[in-house]
């Protein structure tokens with residue numbers, strides 16, 4: 318794994334697709350992009366894990382897969398990410 322400069326703009330774009338990703342509505346290429354990004358981005362990785370867990374709970378509770386509240390929370394997590402500085 319290379320130490321790459323973390324581009325949180327990419328994170329935000331990714332998060333906008335996450336609900337579709339979780340719902341299985343995305344094509345394979347986009348899914349792969351998300352997974353690849355999550356592998357290199359700790360913040361997105363942990364969010365993805367949390368999201369998957371939450372979705373599993375919601376499905377067990379027979380609610381809608383991704384509550385609107387959740388995507389709102391994800392945005393807050395992104396906004397609270399520590400600033401990364403390029404070398």
Ligand SMILES: [Zn+2]
Pocket residue numbers: 325327328354358360361362
């Ligand atoms: Zn990210």
